[in-house]
Structures are given as C-alpha cells and as structure tokens.
Amino acid sequence: MNHVLIVDDEAEIRESLENILREEGYIVTSAATAGEALELLRDAAYDVVLLDIWLPDRDGLDALTEIRQMESAHVPEVVIISGHGTIEAAVKATKLGAYDFLEKPLSLARTLIVLKNAMKARQMREDNQEFSRQLAVKGTVTGNSVPMKALRQQIKLMAPTNGRVLIYGESGTGKELIGRAMHAESLRKDRVFVELNCAAIPEDYIETELFGYRHGAGPAGPGSPSEKRGTFERADGGTLFLDEVGDMSLKTQAKVLRALDEQRFLPVGASNPIHVDVRVIAATNKDLEEEIARGNFREDLFYRLNVIPFFVPPLRDRKEDIPLLAKEFLREFGQQYGRPRVEISDDALATLKQYHWPGNVRELRNLVERVLILNPKVQRIEKKHLPVLVFRDAGKAAGRGEEFATLLEAREAYERDYILKKLDECHGNVSRAAEGLGLERSHLYRKMKALGVSVKE
Template sequence: MNDLNFLNDAFSEFVGDLTEEVGTNNSQKIQEIPPIYLVEDDKLLSQSIVMYLSRKIGLKVEHFEGPTEFLNYLSENKVEKQFCLVTDISFENSGTDGLYLIDVLKERNYNFTSIVMTGFASIETAIAATKKGVFHYLTKPFELDVLAELIVRAMTQKMSIDPALFNTKEKSQANKNEKVKLIKPNEDDFFCGMIGRSKVMKKIFERIRKVASSNSTVLIGGPSGTGKELVAQAIHKMSMRQDQNMVSVNCGAIPGELLESELFGHEKGAFTGAISTRMGRFEVANNGTIFLDEIGDMPLLLQVKLLRVLQNREIERVGSTGPIPVDVRIVTATHRDLEKSVTDGNFREDLFYRLNVIPIKIPALKERKEDIPLLISYFLSRFVSADGRNAIDFEDETLAILTNYEWPGNVRELENLIERLVILRGGSSIRPEDLPPKILALSNHSVVNTDDLYQLPDDGLDLKRFLTGVEESLIKQALDKTKGNKNQASKLLHMNRTTLIEKMKKRNITESTI
C-alpha cells in the first residue's frame, strides 16, 4: 500500500503541474460549469455523492448505474461539449469496466476529464489508470469533500474553468466562520402573513401579485410546513374576490367516501344519514375562492368529477341530477410530485394540466437559509411575553447550528422549536446542548451530554464488557443502515474498512446476525 500511496501522490503532482502549464497558456476561460457524469452501481454511494455535490458546492450530477447506460445516454443526447466523468472501475453486472469505458470515450472523440474510483486498489490498476490519462485515482472508502475538491481541481486545471464559479471550500469555510446574528424583520419583509427577505421569496411574492388579479387556476407545490395555505390566502386577499368567501378543504384529511359530499353537497335521502339537503364547499365558496389542499391525495373517482367542474363550471350534489352553476376560483396545493403521480397512474394527466395553469413552487427552508435568523426573531416576538421574563437569547454556536440544520419540517418545525425553547428555557441563553438531539445529530454536531447516555449503577459494571456490547451494537447498526456494504459502514463509523472487518471477525458478526 505504501508503493500505491506514493504512486497516487506522484501521479497527482505530475498531472497538477502539467495541467497548470496548460491552464496558463489557455487565456480563454469557459464561463460555464461542464456537466458531471457519475457512473457507479453502488446506489447508496451514488446518492450520497449526488446529494453532497449538489448541496455543498452547487454542482449538478447525472448518475448512471453502468457504462452501457451512460454510453447510450451520450449517443441519444448527442453530447458534444466537454464533461467531467467520475466512474467506478469495476461493476458487478456489466461486461465492461471503468477503464474500458474511458477507452471507448476516447475512441469516440469525446472531450472529457476523468476521475476513477475503486474499492480494490492495486498498483497494477493505478498504473493502468495513469496510462489512460485519468486526473486522479481514488481508493474507496473516501471522504466526499475529497472527491468534491478533486472535481473542482480537475475542472479548473484541465478544463480552464473559472474557480469563481464554484462554491469552493474556502468560501464555505469563510461563511462558516462568519457569526450568525438575529435580524428583526422590517415592513418590507412581511407579505400577507409571510416573512422573507431572500431572493427566492421575493420572487414568489411578486408572482402572487401578478396572478392574484386573474381567475386562473393555481397549483402550489412544496414540502409540508412551507406555508402553502398562506400563499393561497394571499392570492385570495389580493384578488377581486377578496370580499367573498375563501373556503379551505384538506383532501387528505377527509375519507374518500365523505369527500364528494363535502365538496359538492348532497340531497336529502341521498344516502343513509342524509336527513336534510346540505350545500357543499363549492357552493359556499361561490363567487369566491376554494382552496383544495393536498390535492394529490384525492381519489381518482373524485378527480373525474373535479375535472368536470373545471370544464363546465357547474357541480352536482350527491343524489341530484340537476347541475348547479358555480363561479369559483380554484387554488390547489400538494407536497407530492404530481408529475410522478401521473406517471405512476395515481393522478389524472388531464386534471394535472387543468390545475397546473400557474404553478408556484415554495422552497424548503434549507433552500433559503438567509431567512432563518429573520424567522427566529419574528417567532421570538410572538412567544416571548410582554414583560420579557421568558426571553431567550442564543449562543453563537447555537445560532450557527440552527442556520445550517436541514429543517425537514420547514418553517413549521422552526416555529414549534422556538415556542418550545421559550416555554422550557425562558429567561436563559440557549446552548447547543439545549437543542433537541435530532437537530444536533442531523447537524453533525459533536455536543453530547454523556450523563444522558448511561447512568452508572450503584453496584458498578464491567466496563470492558459494556463497551464491547456498545461497539458490537453500533457495528450492526452501521451494517444494517448500509445493507451490509462494508465500505459505507466503515465510513459511518469513521474507521478503515480492514479494521471493521477485523472487528466483525472478532465479534463473530456476519450478514445472518445483522
């Protein structure tokens, strides 16, 4: 392995010197990041690479599970511009390998630079890769930031890409070291009950202003907790129908057999329990707006009836044969990918296009992190009492954690957290260890209160046996999470793959015991 490491280092220095010379002579900079193609049959690893490169340095990656799939893609799409190839060397269900793929690409005169990965390092494959002119030979397991740095280096050195186009490690570190401060929202930050100063939210506010004056159908998309109902309310408040009713219906919260009656009403005797005639939500919303939340959960049978309402602007109560005309603006929302639902046969294609006249996509909170200090300040003003006795402040490290957290529950999760902290920790400064364990874990924060892990029994314990049990449990959990992939499991445990295998043998851990 020492020879192999030496070869890797020498190869990197040689390519680096050579490409720096080429880059110096090439005065024309390409102001566009070339596409990155990942060829890897390990699904877990490939997903990790794609997500990391996208979130950390803003690089879009196209993934292919094997050389044949990738070559077909290049042929069908007639890719002519230069690209960066990141490929594994060996593939389980393929007759070709990564090095052969590079040969094929060269024969077809593609303009590319390559980085190869392998879980079975050897001097022979390293030499073969060097002869084929790959930019770097990477041995698994590796840190994702190492791969990201290699890709940036390959593009800047071999493709003459301007380094300023990348969210480089230096920029990320500078942003990380910059202290986060709470920001009190001003008048310009408020919009119909929503708060935002980021560019993406300002664009959404502007789109709402434009569409509000029309009668067009609007489809609001975005993850749960982002405020889709607030957008619907804003559209109604700014429309010509603002003085009329706005009626909201959650299509996912009402059983399918009751939803039809809820939307369209029913006649007396239409079914068991229908003791009187009842207006539906569409009639109640006549001349106003109806907001159909979670439209993606609507049963297919009702989708047909909703399509008729959109086409004919009339409804039929359950148990009635006579149509009732309605003048209603329809605004819908969903957290689902409706295009995928259409493909899967769970949502009607014709209804989708009827609803998707004007789409508004609300970003997840992690996509507008600059608004987090603004939102925290606003929620504090709501939950802290007028006399300020339960006021809280945040340590710098705590604010940094909250800003960099992924927020899977979005704005709703942030609001709930601030309310909880004010109630439980009011009158104190919030430290990192005061945050929920989930936030600390997903933020990769190392603060752990060891007293909460285990309490020493009064009669003591066998420390060696206890630690052995903990180690065995964590190894099994890592292998279970990675579906037995030792490379990925060793990465989760921050140890070498060989060390993991030795510990598995020592603890007699096999696939059957996981």
C-alpha cells in the same frame, strides 16, 4: 351560506318551517331539544339558528349563551322564537347575543325577512374575520432570500388574475400560506377563502365534502346534519384551496374536472345543479407528472389546475431566512403565552441554520413553540435550550462532531433533552414522566432542577 337549524319541541312547527324554508332554497336541519341542537352545532356549520325559548331539557336563553361562546370559526346568528314573548325576554335575548326575536304564531313574511337579514349579518361577520386573517397572513410569506423575493413577486403578478394556480412544495413549506397570500392580493380578497385537505378526508366522504348533499342523501346516525353545503358551494365568489390534490382518487378527480369546466355541480341527492363562481388554488407535495405516468392522476385535470405553477422552496434551500422566521415565531408564541419579551441568542440562531429541517417551516415553528413552553422562566433562548437532535445535526453539518466542550456538557444536554421529550409526551405531567423514565418522582424533580428544566403540571 343558507344552512338553518330549527330548534323547537313542537313537531308541527318544525315540519312547517322546514317545508317553507326548503321551498325558499335553504338547507334545513331541525332538533327538538337544546342538547340535540348543541350536538349538531359541534359537528357541523350552520348560518342561522331559530331557537325556541321553552325547551324540554333547558332554557333556550341558556342554550343561546352556550352557542355564542362556542370556539368555532363559524358561530351562527341566533334568532329567538317564543310563544310567550315579552319585551323583557326580547331585551335579555339581545343582550345575550341574539340577532332578533320572533313571537309565535310566526308571521311568514317577517320570519323570511329576519332570516334573510341574519344570513347577511353572518356573512358580513365571516368576511370581516376572513379579512382580518388575510391581513395577518400577508406577513407570513417571510424571507429575504432570493427564492422568497421571487415568490412574493410572482404572487404580486399572478394574484389579481382569475388563473388557476398549482403550488408545488414539500410538506411543511407553507403552501397554504402562499394560497392565502394569493387570495389576499386577488380581486376576490373581500370574499371567503375555503380550504380542504384532500389527503385528510376518507374516500367515502370526499365527494360530499366537495359538493355537499341534500335532504336524505347524507350519512345516517345521531349528530349528522340532514343537509350539507360542500366546499365548492361555500367558496362561491371566493377562492377554494385544495390541499394535497394529488391524493384524490381518479373517480373524485373526474368530478372535480367537470365542476371546474362547467362551474357547476350536483350535490349528492339533489336534482338541480348549483352554479358557482370559484377560483381554485391547488397544492401538492407529489410530482404530478410522475403520478400521471403511473396512472394515478388525470392528465386533463393536471392541465386545468397547472395554469400558473408555483414552487415553494424547502427551508434547507433558504437557510438565510431561518433567523427571521424564528424571531417571527417567537413573537407569535410570546404573545400567545404572555411572554412577549423573550429573545433568542445569535449562537442559537447559528445552530438552527446548520440543521437540515426535514419538516421545513412547520418543524421550525413547532420547535420554537416547544422550547418556549418547556422553558417557562427563560427570557433568552440560548443554544443549550435547543433539542439535542438540532445540536447533533448542526455538528455533522459543520464537520466538527458534537457541539459540546466537555463530556459532562454533552451528557447533561442529552439528559435534558430526553427528559423534555418524555415530559412533552406526558403533556407536562411529572408523575407520568417519572414512571416512563423509571425514576422516583422526587428523583426526577431533583434532576429537573439540576438541569434547569421547569414545567407546570
């Protein structure tokens, strides 16, 4: 938590501030225009922005407004700096969301004090946001099945310790939610929870994502910050969740092992190591012992991570939890899309319980959202609103063939689902969907009306 972005068109001021702040231990990036600064803010996380009012491409207060409105989990604090400071400008900046206002020529002592306080305010805001997210997450380890009751009890017992945790489970079972729930019950619950999906980061970038880099050692090119904090550094004092840890290369595994053993690491391009206090919770959908036998995973790292093993059961092994989960997702998306009173029938829930759910809880969540979006006028989700795939699988599970009373009902259900899938692929654009289906637009509209399909373009 020490990344500063300086935005000023005067090169001398930028260079002076950069040198001073780096000596104080800050990671510093600078920009000469508002456009350049906004591009940097879209690509990387900054804690505080020192923003000049007079910029060559636009007014700094306009840029301030845009920064404060950014859709990001890491919106920085903004300190306005100006050589033409007035009370009116300071008041306006504060109303627009600026943390403070500094006049040029800058006082070094006051600048450092304001910057330090802005950092604290940013951290407090992030901690409060994280705490709110954790409160919401506490209810997401949902289910009254025996496996889920046992899992909640295990979380309650192990969360207050600092023991490392390795969570096993198929994709979509909710391993990250288990990690968040553990953090929310831990002694570190008031500190940050940082996650990194190891499978989503290319091998060339995984080291800098984990450990960060210092000035001049990062990727070149426009929009690339000159310095970056890694996930280990950002998680200092809190919890680091390493998802799909089995996908890390052996080279990266060796560096993670050393960081775990020593609780310190060396950012790329740095000369001094950084000491951290981090609890690591890892997750994998692989059999790591089998990966060890194949030479793909380090045995010593496995034993460091596998202090407290957790297993998250697939949804097919706890089908009694499906009605509870479906109703919870329906409430969530009902609130999100302004339809809080939509219900789901017992018949539809029974059909969902017969499906085998290869995508686990994530697939159920996506299905509920999709059904709600593609049926905007429906106040009660019935069995007929579910995708044909669910019908077919449920019918096979019940040993009764397809779940339709007549051939006409089966044909309509298939057509309805096929049209919904095509509309989904075309993001609700009826014209494009009609083209993909080989129909005239007017013909598709008639079909949709007859089948009860209503989608906003």
